[in-house]
Amino acid sequence: MKNKHVAVIGAGPAGLEASSLLVSMGYAVTLIEKEEESGGHLKRWHQLFPNRKAGSEVLAILQNQLNGSASIEFNKEITSVKPFSGKFIISTSDGWVTHADSVLMTTGFDLFDARKKEEYGYGIYDQVITSADLEEMFKTEDSLKIRLGQQPKRFGFVHCVGSRDEKAGNIYCSKVCCVTAVKQAIEVKELFPDAEVYCFYMDLRMFGRHYEELYKEAQEKYNIQFIRGRLSEASENKYGGVIVKVEDTLLGKPLKITVDMLVLMTGMVAPLVTSRIRDLLGLTKDEDGFLAPSDIHLSANICEIPGLFMAGACSGPKTIGDTLADARSAAVAVDKYFKN
Amino acid sequence: MKDAATRFGYSVNKDRQIDFDNNSHDIALRVAAAEPTLNLCISCGTCAATCTAAKFADFSLRKIILLVKRGEVGGLEMEASRCMLCGKCQLACPRGVSTRNLILQINKALQTSKL
Numbered sequence: 001m002k003n004k005h006v007a008v009i010g011a012g013p014a015g016l017e018a019s020s021l022l023v024s025m026g027y028a029v030t031l032i033e034k035e036e037e038s039g040g041h042l043k044r045w046h047q048l049f050p051n052r053k054a055g056s057e058v059l060a061i062l063q064n065q066l067n068g069s070a071s072i073e074f075n076k077e078i079t080s081v082k083p084f085s086g087k088f089i090i091s092t093s094d095g096w097v098t099h100a101d102s103v104l105m106t107t108g109f110d111l112f113d114a115r116k117k118e119e120y121g122y123g124i125y126d127q128v129i130t131s132a133d134l135e136e137m138f139k140t141e142d143s144l145k146i147r148l149g150q151q152p153k154r155f156g157f158v159h160c161v162g163s164r165d166e167k168a169g170n171i172y173c174s175k176v177c178c179v180t181a182v183k184q185a186i187e188v189k190e191l192f193p194d195a196e197v198y199c200f201y202m203d204l205r206m207f208g209r210h211y212e213e214l215y216k217e218a219q220e221k222y223n224i225q226f227i228r229g230r231l232s233e234a235s236e237n238k239y240g241g242v243i244v245k246v247e248d249t250l251l252g253k254p255l256k257i258t259v260d261m262l263v264l265m266t267g268m269v270a271p272l273v274t275s276r277i278r279d280l281l282g283l284t285k286d287e288d289g290f291l292a293p294s295d296i297h298l299s300a301n302i303c304e305i306p307g308l309f310m311a312g313a314c315s316g317p318k319t320i321g322d323t324l325a326d327a328r329s330a331a332v333a334v335d336k337y338f339k340n
Numbered sequence: 341m342k343d344a345a346t347r348f349g350y351s352v353n354k355d356r357q358i359d360f361d362n363n364s365h366d367i368a369l370r371v372a373a374a375e376p377t378l379n380l381c382i383s384c385g386t387c388a389a390t391c392t393a394a395k396f397a398d399f400s401l402r403k404i405i406l407l408v409k410r411g412e413v414g415g416l417e418m419e420a421s422r423c424m425l426c427g428k429c430q431l432a433c434p435r436g437v438s439t440r441n442l443i444l445q446i447n448k449a450l451q452t453s454k455l
């Protein structure tokens with residue numbers, strides 16, 4: 001039993017957490033990652049909602065607890081997983097192959113490509129950036145100040161970019177971006193206390209513990225303003241400012257405002273390669289593109305192929321807390337599979 | 341020519357758009373300084389639902405708060421003066437907005453801005 005071998009595909013938070021648990025249960029684990037280092041999206045986040053813990057701190061703990069106990073294969077993007085007489089053959093497109101008794105998919109998500117919402121001007125106007133770009137800028141203390149000059153007047157945050165938008169192909173909510181916007185708005189106010197910050201939203205989804213409190217703090221302590229309305233378009237004025245148009249739906253009137261920087265809260269999408277693996281395996285195709293578990297209540301880590309498991313954001317948008325809990329639950333499911 | 345221009349909406353009438361950049365935000369700043377709970381409002385409308393004055397007149401505290409925040413204060417004085425200061429809304433507001441004082445401060449700011 002205990003010499004069983006599990007291949008974990010994707011070394012983000014889900015893959016790291018599940019691997020260390022599987023190792024502690026006595027399994028041989030190979031963690032396979034397409035990038036040259038582990039961490040997934042977490043390595044890009046400066047501070048985490050809701051408590052502003054450093055992303056690097058959480059990542060270091062996840063990496064350290066694994067500490068050499070699983071073999072990690074870097075720079076290997078898995079493009080195919082095939083069941084073969086009770087085992088799995090796992091391979092990349094350039095010929096690297098490995099075998100395992102069980103496979104755990106932890107391939108996470110991709111960021112929605114904001115250029116697809118052309119009317120928002122990402123990639124066209126200099127001062128339109130994404131939430132992920134902003135995290136990068138927070139990491140290097142002065143980069144935002146240098147980019148904007150010392151006294152930016154106004155920032156705008158656009159919620160639901162590429163989410164809840166059938167024109168963009170995604171009907172679902174990405175779950176983490178409302179609270180991320182609130183967190184980032186606060187961080188911007190800390191850097192530029194005199195600036196005004198506006199969030200343009202359709203609904204504010206402060207679902208998690210302490211999120212509503214963070215929202216209230218953003219209003220009370222930081223004077224961040226929330227305007228309910230979805231952006232129709234952004235355009236540049238001759239001074240490099242970004243003109244934003246929304247309907248202020250709570251007043252029933254169109255509203256025009258100029259900001260110095262516009263941040264697009266890009267959502268999560270299922271990675272194309274994950275969908276390809278899903279289709280090769282003939283797994284259920286969910287409309288949103290994410291991997292479909294057998295049952296979202298009772299067996300969130302299991303699918304129709306025995307021995308194949310999933311955890312983390314590859315089966316739908318999740319926070320890091322959700323992801324880690326899901327990863328531990330997947331490790332238990334793998335263990336149960338081998339023991340039966 | 342003139343006819344076409346008006347028919348297609350290019351008339352000289354002020355449009356309905358909230359011109360946030362050019363609106364004056366002086367009232368909002370003064371009200372927020374005098375009653376900081378202005379910022380706590382989440383536009384839920386409980387105040388307007390419970391309001392005695394709202395039953396009889398075109399008056400919604402929720403809307404007034406938003407108009408103040410957007411700098412849309414032209415003609416607001418009349419509406420804001422309809423409050424009877426009964427304080428019912430303050431009991432109902434889920435965010436702890438000090439509604440009664442807020443209206444007093446809005447009225448005060450609107451009046452002094454005219455002087």
Ligand SMILES: Cc1cc2nc3c(=O)[nH]c(=O)nc-3n(C[C@H](O)[C@H](O)[C@H](O)COP(=O)(O)OP(=O)(O)OC[C@H]3O[C@@H](n4cnc5c(N)ncnc54)[C@H](O)[C@@H]3O)c2cc1C
Pocket residue numbers: 009010011012013014015032033034035038039040041042045047048049050076077078079106107108109110111131132176180266267268271273274311312313314318319320321323
């Ligand atoms: C802007 C933004 C900010 C966020 N901020 C927070 C926050 O403050 N707090 C919080 O709780 N959550 C936050 N999140 C959510 C958080 O990023 C996710 O919960 C977390 O990254 C999910 O982990 P994961 O391991 O499932 O996926 P990922 O982080 O996407 O990791 C997946 C890993 O798999 C690898 N991979 C993918 N496909 C393959 C393949 N075919 N072969 C090999 N390797 C592969 C990837 O390279 C990656 O390393 C944020 C999300 C966004 C979009």
Ligand code: SF4
Pocket residue numbers: 159160161163164172173174175176177178179203204205265267
């Ligand atoms: S979490 Fe908020 S911003 Fe993100 S998709 Fe859902 S509603 Fe939109």
Ligand code: SF4
Pocket residue numbers: 387390391392393394401422423424425426427428429430439440443
């Ligand atoms: S105090 Fe004014 S706004 Fe509040 S319920 Fe009474 S009349 Fe309505």
Ligand code: SF4
Pocket residue numbers: 380381382383384385386387388401402405432433434435436437439
């Ligand atoms: S009840 Fe309170 S939070 Fe709700 S709209 Fe009125 S003032 Fe705002």
